[in-house]
Amino acid sequence: MVARPTTPGLPTVHRTEIDGVPVFWHSQPGRLNASLVFGVGIAHETFLETGITHLVEHLAMRPLRTSRYENNATTEMLHTSFDVTSNPATVVDHLRRLCESLSNLDTSPLSLERGILVAEERTSEGPGVTAWLPASIWFGNHSYGLAGSVQVATVRATSRDVREWCARWFHRGNAALVLSGPPPEGLRLPLPDGPRQRPPAVAPFDLPTPARTTVPNGVVGCALVDWTAAMGCVVGVLTTRLTNRLRHDEGLVYDIGFDHQIVDDRQAVLGFGTDVPDKHAPRVLEAIRAELAALGETGPTAEELAADRDNLLEQLGEREFAEYRAFDEAMSELTGWSSAAAHQQEVLAGVDPGAVTKAARELAANLVLCGPDGRVPADLPDLPGSPLPPVTGREVKRALVGSTAPRGFRLVVGDEGLTSYYGSSPVPVAVVRFDDLAGVAVEHTDGRLPILHVFGRHGGMITVRPGDWRGGRTLVRELQSRFSPEVCFDAPDAMRLFEQS
Numbered sequence: 001m002v003a004r005p006t007t008p009g010l011p012t013v014h015r016t017e018i019d020g021v022p023v024f025w026h027s028q029p030g031r032l033n034a035s036l037v038f039g040v041g042i043a044h045e046t047f048l049e050t051g052i053t054h055l056v057e058h059l060a061m062r063p064l065r066t067s068r069y070e071n072n073a074t075t076e077m078l079h080t081s082f083d084v085t086s087n088p089a090t091v092v093d094h095l096r097r098l099c100e101s102l103s104n105l106d107t108s109p110l111s112l113e114r115g116i117l118v119a120e121e122r123t124s125e126g127p128g129v130t131a132w133l134p135a136s137i138w139f140g141n142h143s144y145g146l147a148g149s150v151q152v153a154t155v156r157a158t159s160r161d162v163r164e165w166c167a168r169w170f171h172r173g174n175a176a177l178v179l180s181g182p183p184p185e186g187l188r189l190p191l192p193d194g195p196r197q198r199p200p201a202v203a204p205f206d207l208p209t210p211a212r213t214t215v216p217n218g219v220v221g222c223a224l225v226d227w228t229a230a231m232g233c234v235v236g237v238l239t240t241r242l243t244n245r246l247r248h249d250e251g252l253v254y255d256i257g258f259d260h261q262i263v264d265d266r267q268a269v270l271g272f273g274t275d276v277p278d279k280h281a282p283r284v285l286e287a288i289r290a291e292l293a294a295l296g297e298t299g300p301t302a303e304e305l306a307a308d309r310d311n312l313l314e315q316l317g318e319r320e321f322a323e324y325r326a327f328d329e330a331m332s333e334l335t336g337w338s339s340a341a342a343h344q345q346e347v348l349a350g351v352d353p354g355a356v357t358k359a360a361r362e363l364a365a366n367l368v369l370c371g372p373d374g375r376v377p378a379d380l381p382d383l384p385g386s387p388l389p390p391v392t393g394r395e396v397k398r399a400l401v402g403s404t405a406p407r408g409f410r411l412v413v414g415d416e417g418l419t420s421y422y423g424s425s426p427v428p429v430a431v432v433r434f435d436d437l438a439g440v441a442v443e444h445t446d447g448r449l450p451i452l453h454v455f456g457r458h459g460g461m462i463t464v465r466p467g468d469w470r471g472g473r474t475l476v477r478e479l480q481s482r483f484s485p486e487v488c489f490d491a492p493d494a495m496r497l498f499e500q501s
Contacts, residue, residue: 102191281375394414
């Protein structure tokens with residue numbers, strides 16, 4: 001009798017505590033890696049605060065920047081991480097000085113760091129469409145939906161705002177340390193005290209799916225789903241099948257991109273897609289529907305299940321995977337959500353094919369297919385541009401001369417807000433209610449009436465330029481009288497339609 005091979009184990013993650021901060025470490029040879037992680041990121045900000053965590057990160061790192069050893073910092077959706085790699089003594093010194101910087105944040109270089117963030121934003125491509133589009137569909141201009149937003153804090157946040165944000169989030173109660181080896185001698189984390197924080201509890205919009213919507217180019221599939229080992233397997237099998245079909249068999253695409261964002265202890269928004277010329281978009285969209293339907297009918301093959309397991313098996317011995325496991329445990333501590341360990345152990349034990357089949361059906365039922373106008377499947381209903389009902393009122397006419405608004409674009413102005421449409425479609429492009437404003441970017445040009453970029457919390461943005469509409473100057477004045485100064489700000493460069501004059 002041949003014994004069944006045992007299921008390999010995940011890398012061991014050790015836990016201890018230093019100065020009230022939980023420390024997670026794994027044993028890896030080489031230089032010591034350290035990441036001081038705080039449970040605050042873009043999702044914790046409001047639309048008017050976007051970029052304020054990034055400002056704190058830059059200001060805190062300003063006294064520590066050096067080329068003598070590797071160090072960096074990043075702000076992500078749910079966390080901010082300060083990273084250093086060097087010998088133990090250098091790591092200990094770096095972390096001590098970082099904690100001291102955060103404990104007494106110097107905001108005197110704020111104007112300089114504003115400029116650096118603007119330059120960074122100008123040169124960065126930002127998150128890919130498969131990252132920000134699904135989150136914006138289900139969360140609008142709020143929380144997770146801010147993934148692709150312009151950083152408003154670069155023009156709006158004051159020194160007091162930045163210091164208060166730092167004190168609220170960057171303390172020992174909201175921190176965890178990840179190390180690639182045992183804590184070195186003399187390690188101290190002199191952070192201020194503070195209460196335990198958690199991710200924002202934000203309910204996603206209840207959207208009618210499956211559905212279709214338009215994007216300027218390319219094809220993207222978006223969904224809000226239960227994030228399980230079976231769903232992860234579905235995504236892996238689907239992207240492999242689509243790559244084989246659309247790249248190797250039909251020569252239409254180079255690859256299929258994928259991204260996902262966990263939004264609570266159970267759910268994630270995910271996106272997958274590819275760049276493709278408009279003329280080929282219908283074939284790609286049909287391939288997505290066909291391959292997903294087939295997976296939901298007959299399930300994965302034995303070979304596909306084995307590939308899913310083998311992919312994880314190959315990673316187990318890699319340094320990067322051990323680092324990820326420790327980081328994942330740290331994020332579980334900070335968020336209060338389950339770590340990925342149970343999912344990974346399920347994959348190693350062998351995911352149930354029936355569960356994968358069921359997950360494929362769930363993905364199909366929750367899918368929003370996005371493609372160029374006129375190329376999305378006609379049998380799917382249009383996804384409204386907002387979960388809010390359209391505002392009723394008067395339709396303003398497009399200016400006969402000098403309008404930059406696209407032909408066919410329609411704007412309705414009512415007592416409760418604005419609604420935009422395209423062509424004869426009754427489905428709104430965007431709905432922005434006055435009682436649901438996320439913010440209003442004011443773009444000043446040549447000393448005349450400004451251009452207004454009006455953002456709603458439930459998603460969408462409507463730009464009102466005086467010259468685009470008949471009676472546009474009166475319309476802009478009317479809107480300005482409706483907006484509280486607290487929600488208005490000078491439009492950052494990335495939001496502007498025209499160069500500053």
